[in-house]
Amino acid sequence: MRNVQTVTGPVPADQLGVILPHEHLIVDTYDVRRNSEGVLLERAMMVDEVALFKKAGGETIVEQTVYGLHPDPEGLRDISEKTGVKIIAGTGFYWDMYHPSWLHEMSVADITKRLVAHITVGFPGTDIRAGFMGELGTHHRRITPTETRVLQAAAKAQIETGTPIGTHALFTEIGVDQLNILEAAGADLDITVIGHCDTNRDLNYSRKLLNRGVWIAYDAVGQLDKQTDELRAQSITTLVREGHGTKILISTDIAGRSRMVAHGGQGYGYLLIKFLPMLKSAGLTEAEIKMLTQENPQRFLAGK
Numbered sequence: 659m660r661n662v663q664t665v666t667g668p669v670p671a672d673q674l675g676v677i678l679p680h681e682h683l684i685v686d687t688y689d690v691r692r693n694s695e696g697v698l699l700e701r702a703m704m705v706d707e708v709a710l711f712k713k714a715g716g717e718t719i720v721e722q723t724v725y726g727l728h729p730d731p732e733g734l735r736d737i738s739e740k741t742g743v744k745i746i747a748g749t750g751f752y753w754d755m756y757h758p759s760w761l762h763e764m765s766v767a768d769i770t771k772r773l774v775a776h777i778t779v780g781f782p783g784t785d786i787r788a789g790f791m792g793e794l795g796t797h798h799r800r801i802t803p804t805e806t807r808v809l810q811a812a813a814k815a816q817i818e819t820g821t822p823i824g825t826h827a828l829f830t831e832i833g834v835d836q837l838n839i840l841e842a843a844g845a846d847l848d849i850t851v852i853g854h855c856d857t858n859r860d861l862n863y864s865r866k867l868l869n870r871g872v873w874i875a876y877d878a879v880g881q882l883d884k885q886t887d888e889l890r891a892q893s894i895t896t897l898v899r900e901g902h903g904t905k906i907l908i909s910t911d912i913a914g915r916s917r918m919v920a921h922g923g924q925g926y927g928y929l930l931i932k933f934l935p936m937l938k939s940a941g942l943t944e945a946e947i948k949m950l951t952q953e954n955p956q957r958f959l960a961g962k
């Protein structure tokens with residue numbers, strides 16, 4: 659299998675083990691949200707939290723903190739070296755409210771150039787390369803011109819580099835609009851995932867995306883304000899039974915202090931410790947669970 663760029667160098671995709679494909683380890687949303695919940699900057703705490711994921715059997719995390727959320731690739735490398743957990747860093751831009759002002763002036767070609775540089779050379783001032791593009795955000799009701807250009811640029815960068823793409827699509831059917839833009843710009847749907855599909859409880863939304871050949875992510879596992887995990891497990895099982903199993907990714911999208919074990923939360927081990935037994939109760943076999951936690955994300959992250 660192809661190599662995947664982690665923050666400590668290339669790793670063959672089939673050696674990534676159990677993967678959480680959509681998480682945040684170092685993130686700071688204070689300048690937009692004006693509260694401390696979305697501020698994870700304490701390195702020692704994050705090393706402990708990631709070590710708990712490893713203890714639960716986890717091996718790799720895709721870290722999707724992009725521009726607007728204050729990415730720190732060197733911090734990620736430090737956490738990876740201290741824990742032995744492989745980390746794949748995403749590049750790109752979050753949604754409009756988080757966009758740096760200079761982004762609005764950039765053309766699709768300008769943005770493409772920047773994404774390709776992060777993937778092939780490294781993040782600014784480092785030799786740490788991105789292994790993923792995302793999470794690429796849009797508002798959940800309407801996609802702005804700048805958000806559109808970011809999606810188009812990611813598709814162009816994917817054509818150049820074969821790197822997988824992931825989006826942030828909350829609550830509505832906005833993922834369909836994202837897909838339309840990505841597909842029209844030439845994205846390879848085999849290595850493209852629409853994110854947060856489990857924040858929309860209508861299974862027909864998931865089916866609509868899957869039927870067009872794109873991946874979907876049920877990456878809000880543990881976020882019980884969106885739906886219960888029992889319902890999530892049933893929905894995933896239904897989609898697997900309908901033949902969609904090979905295009906589903908699962909993760910917990912942790913980006914808040916209250917979700918740290920240190921603060922009484924579920925932590926990065928939650929999916930492995932608590933959610934996999936729910937999938938089993940819902941009727942999935944061990945082989946199907948391995949497909950969701952290992953084979954699918956490995957094949958997806960391998961890119962083209």
Ligand SMILES: [Zn+2]
Pocket residue numbers: 793825826827853854
């Ligand atoms: Zn998101």
